[in-house]
Amino acid sequence: MRLHDAALGGLLLGLAAWIWWLTGFFPAFPGQDYGPSLFPRVLGSGIALCGALLLLRGLREGGPVLQVEEWARDPVRLLSFLAVPGAVLLYILLSDWVGFIPLAFVLLLGLTLWFRARPVVALPVAAGVTLAVHWFFAGMMRVPLPRGWLDAVL
Amino acid sequence: MEAILQAFALVFDPAVLGVILISAVFGLFVGAMPGLTATMATALLVPVTFFMDPVPALGAIVTATAMAIFAGDIPGAMLRMPGTPASAAYADESYAMTRRGLLNLNMGVNLVFSVAGGLIGIAVLVLCAPLLAEVAINFSSFEYFWLACLGLTCAVFLSNADPVKGVLSLLIGLLLATVGIDPSAGVPRFTFGEVELMQGVNFVATMIGMFAVSELLRGAVTVRGSGGAVVEQVGDVFRGLGAVWRRYWFNFLRGSGIGTLIGALPGAGADIAAWISYAVSKRFSREKEKFGTGHVEGVVDATAANNSALASAWIPALVFGIPGDSITAIVIGVLYMKGMNPGPTVFLENPQLIYAVFLIFILANLLLLPLGWAAIKGARQVLRTPRNLLLPVILLFCVVGSFAMTNSLYGVSLMLAMGLFGWFLEQHGIPVAPLILGLVLGEMLEQTFVQNMIKADGDWLEFFSRPIAGALGVATLAIWVLMVGRAVAGGRAPKAQVA
Amino acid sequence: MVPTRRRTLLAAAITGGGLATPALAQGRYPSRPVQLIVPWGAGGGTDATARIVGSLLERDLGQPVNVVNRTGGSGVVGHSAIATAPPDGHTIGMITVEIAMMHWQGLTELKPTSYTPIGLVNQDPPGVQVAQNAPYADIRALAEAIKSRPAGTFRASGTGQGGIWHLALVGWLQAMGLRGDHVRWVPSNGAAPAMQELAAGGVDIVSCSVPEARAMLDAGRARSLAIMAPERNPQFAQVPTLNETLGINYSTGAWRGIAGPRNLPAPVVARLGEALKRAYDSNEYKEFMASRGFGTVWRDAEGFASFMAESDRGMGEAMRAAGLARG
The missing domain is CATH 3.40.190.10 (Periplasmic binding protein-like II)
Structure with missing residues (x-):
């Protein structure tokens, strides 16, 4: 999936305008000339300039506004693509409630099976990796991985 | 002399050697795990060191950190995911080498030049600690401002892409760095009322997203079809190193030199050292166009730099008790606890302990050769794993690693957002490396700029009024003039571009 | 230091942070590891203080006490994580003087009364x-x-x-x-x-x-x-x-204490208070704080509450007078 440079440039101009607008709400301080809004405004102007250059260049070159690669038309491959952010999203939404061990196991198992691993291999790999990661990060490095359903057992 | 003999006796004690070995393995694991940093390893070792004698206590920290900084290179090369922030600068280059089938060479270079760079840092620490410390302590916000400018200037050379898109990427990175509490007035910016956003955009979580997750997204599309392993490689890690050494010995010396200097600066550590030395390597290379395509040259500079910076960060720590990085900040606390109050007097009062620390540094670096080799051998099995298993497992590491950076789901959310954003950028030919550098140096740039303007009351000439600041400033401006001049001169000629 | 203990502690830290402690009495507090949230980064004074307190509490409570750094936002992020944790005593934190200041600046709604105080352990004057x-x-x-x-x-x-x-x-x-x-x-x-x-x-x-x-x-x-x-x-x-x-009678200072989210059950506060007092009185704590030059001050839960209220009032006045308060 690829936007044309001109469209990208237009988006960037919009972004720069939005940033400038947001900086208007930053408090100013009497006697302090270099306030919180200075840097974002300088950067916003730079982004606007880059956006304008892309827009002009793109208009000169021409071409389709949106290019879509072949894989994005194939529903199976598109699903494979979406499975990656989808799994992370599920982790973000459910991990506090379910806990690391069950959720990581299920996600690993689901993904490996979707990618056509044999269940005989996928099951032990998912279980082993989940437990190993939990042991090292939560046990040894004391990272507070969520305990969830297994709270009473751990 | 007697103190040196005592130091040998202190270090070559079976119990001490045992502690060193255990902490070496510990350090290798921590370094190789994305999201776990050498600083975290040190913080976790502190409660353990409460109950140890000074030499094993310091030995554990020295060894674990030296191992961790090298081990961070391993996932960088294999998975495009730096194990520690210090490996971030060249993770992309290393991964490009792997894709070209040069994983063995890359790992060999990382290992051997890490060891050698570490030894140079130690040599400087032993031989001229007081001298270098004297230079480092005189850095004020003016010098740091120019240092940040110099680093950002180099960022423009970081990518081979379209210059407009390179600059755009840098600007977006700098803009992301302004999220959070602003350095001048202490007000929140771009936080939209979210408490978590007040901590700003964590650069490690961003990197994991932009480099590793975006790579997974590309891989996921084809994984059901292929299912085979990524790259099958056999051979010797050390083969071909002689040629690299003969060709790039100057890069090694330059990288170690830059790393040693930056490491000795309070407030700039191994990660900044790697970024700047990589950028310098590219700026002065005769084959700039090869950078980013799996070229070994910049890796030599940067991998030597981060290990030498690790050792030289101890220079201001031991000489003045002023930390050179976050690791030595913790070490100074340990030194106080052990009654070895850092400062010039520690060299007089406890010379045998200081020599023992030096000895452990040397020992740890030498130990890195066999242990690092074993770690590479072990980790290489990872790449033999079929991709349909490897991809989900890497994704889990991304999630846990970014969680560990912030100890909250904010890190994971940030990683997800940045992963999609990084994928979007690369689809449009916008390189992500300048963005990461902008994110790393943005805060230093703005903070020191505001400090300078307040101190100078708005007088720009003050930026050049101190000798070192003046020299750095003139150098930066000279590079800009050269760049603009060359762009104007060569603007009409078609440029060779490597995507 | 007894060598055996040194070794077990090393072993415990290396092999799994002492997770081996069996839950002897289910239902009694603490029944699982305790998180000690620190709003500041590793390497700083608050982190160092929290880690020594944490390792002493761990010995007393018989459960691992894991120091968790939640940094950034001038301390807002970590303080907010402590205040919003479930009030069961398994998440506590080290709160610092900033909690009596940030709400005057309009950075957060949190103030000393958003917490259940457990004990004050340190104060350092400027x-x-x-x-x-x-x-x-x-x-x-x-x-x-x-x-x-x-x-x-x-x-x-x-x-x-x-x-x-x-x-x-x-x-x-x-x-x-x-x-x-x-x-x-x-x-x-x-x-x-x-x-x-x-x-x-x-x-x-x-x-x-x-x-x-x-x-x-x-x-x-x-x-x-x-x-x-x-x-x-x-x-x-x-x-x-x-x-x-x-001849100027002006004094102020930065302080650090342990607190939990609001509405912590009284038995939990009592148990933590005892453990914290013993940690405070231990030689390890005294020696550590002396070695770093940090001041030691003790206030129990009640004393800490009134101390914070006083600090909050004083800071508010000072910040308004200095034109630093907002809103």
């Missing part, structure tokens, strides 16, 4: 540090120089804008009858970079606490002229107070 080669023999000479020069001549640093050491400076200037901005404030990212600026000649005064300045003092790069406290600190007995030198 000092007045100058570079070693500064031409002021003592605090009187510095005060005279500040008064006689026009506003904006002197530059000071130590924290960000509106931070505790900024406030300390403003309070001192006002006590001398000057305006709070008579000395120009250069915001910094903490005390350590500010001391670096001082040594490098970038600023004239750093108003951080003496232990934070200690590295530069010991290195012979800076001098501490006075502390803003009612009495001298035995760790730095040669540094006089403002009262005895200038």
Whole structure:
């Protein structure tokens, strides 16, 4: 999936305008000339300039506004693509409630099976990796991985 | 002399050697795990060191950190995911080498030049600690401002892409760095009322997203079809190193030199050292166009730099008790606890302990050769794993690693957002490396700029009024003039571009 | 130190943070590992204090106490994580003086009453540090120089804008009858970079606490002229107070204590309070704090609550007077 440079440039101009607008709400301080809004405004102007250059260049070159690669038309491959952010999203939404061990196991198992691993291999790999990661990060490095359903057992 | 003999006796004690070995393995694991940093390893070792004698206590920290900084290179090369922030600068280059089938060479270079760079840092620490410390302590916000400018200037050379898109990427990175509490007035910016956003955009979580997750997204599309392993490689890690050494010995010396200097600066550590030395390597290379395509040259500079910076960060720590990085900040606390109050007097009062620390540094670096080799051998099995298993497992590491950076789901959310954003950028030919550098140096740039303007009351000439600041400033401006001049001169000629 | 204990602790830390402790009595507190949230990063004074307290609490509670750094946002992120944790005693944290300041600045809604106090363990007053080669023999000479020069001549640093050491400076200037901005404030990212600026000649005064300045003092790069406290600190007995030198009775300070989210059950507070008191009284804690030069102060849950209320009121007044309060 690829936007044309001109469209990208237009988006960037919009972004720069939005940033400038947001900086208007930053408090100013009497006697302090270099306030919180200075840097974002300088950067916003730079982004606007880059956006304008892309827009002009793109208009000169021409071409389709949106290019879509072949894989994005194939529903199976598109699903494979979406499975990656989808799994992370599920982790973000459910991990506090379910806990690391069950959720990581299920996600690993689901993904490996979707990618056509044999269940005989996928099951032990998912279980082993989940437990190993939990042991090292939560046990040894004391990272507070969520305990969830297994709270009473751990 | 007697103190040196005592130091040998202190270090070559079976119990001490045992502690060193255990902490070496510990350090290798921590370094190789994305999201776990050498600083975290040190913080976790502190409660353990409460109950140890000074030499094993310091030995554990020295060894674990030296191992961790090298081990961070391993996932960088294999998975495009730096194990520690210090490996971030060249993770992309290393991964490009792997894709070209040069994983063995890359790992060999990382290992051997890490060891050698570490030894140079130690040599400087032993031989001229007081001298270098004297230079480092005189850095004020003016010098740091120019240092940040110099680093950002180099960022423009970081990518081979379209210059407009390179600059755009840098600007977006700098803009992301302004999220959070602003350095001048202490007000929140771009936080939209979210408490978590007040901590700003964590650069490690961003990197994991932009480099590793975006790579997974590309891989996921084809994984059901292929299912085979990524790259099958056999051979010797050390083969071909002689040629690299003969060709790039100057890069090694330059990288170690830059790393040693930056490491000795309070407030700039191994990660900044790697970024700047990589950028310098590219700026002065005769084959700039090869950078980013799996070229070994910049890796030599940067991998030597981060290990030498690790050792030289101890220079201001031991000489003045002023930390050179976050690791030595913790070490100074340990030194106080052990009654070895850092400062010039520690060299007089406890010379045998200081020599023992030096000895452990040397020992740890030498130990890195066999242990690092074993770690590479072990980790290489990872790449033999079929991709349909490897991809989900890497994704889990991304999630846990970014969680560990912030100890909250904010890190994971940030990683997800940045992963999609990084994928979007690369689809449009916008390189992500300048963005990461902008994110790393943005805060230093703005903070020191505001400090300078307040101190100078708005007088720009003050930026050049101190000798070192003046020299750095003139150098930066000279590079800009050269760049603009060359762009104007060569603007009409078609440029060779490597995507 | 008994060698066996040394070894078991090492083994415990290496093999799994002492997770082996069996849950002897289910339902009794604590029944699982306790998280100790620190709003500041590894390597700093709060982190160091929290880690020693954590390892002592761990011994007493019989469950691992995991120090978790939740950094950023000038402390807002970590303080908010403590306040919003489930009130079961398995998530507590080290709260710092900023909790009595940030809400006046409009950075957060959180204030001392958003927590269940457990105990205060540390307090450090600000000092007045100058570079070693500064031409002021003592605090009187510095005060005279500040008064006689026009506003904006002197530059000071130590924290960000509106931070505790900024406030300390403003309070001192006002006590001398000057305006709070008579000395120009250069915001910094903490005390350590500010001391670096001082040594490098970038600023004239750093108003951080003496232990934070200690590295530069010991290195012979800076001098501490006075502390803003009612009495001298035995760790730095040669540094006089403002009262005895200038006759100014101004004192303030940064403090650190352990607290949990609001509505922590009384038995949990009692159990933690006992454990914390024992940790505070232990030689390990005393030796550690002395080795770093940190001050030790004890207030139990009730005392800590009134201490915080007092601190909150004082900070509010000072910040309004200094024009740093918002909203």
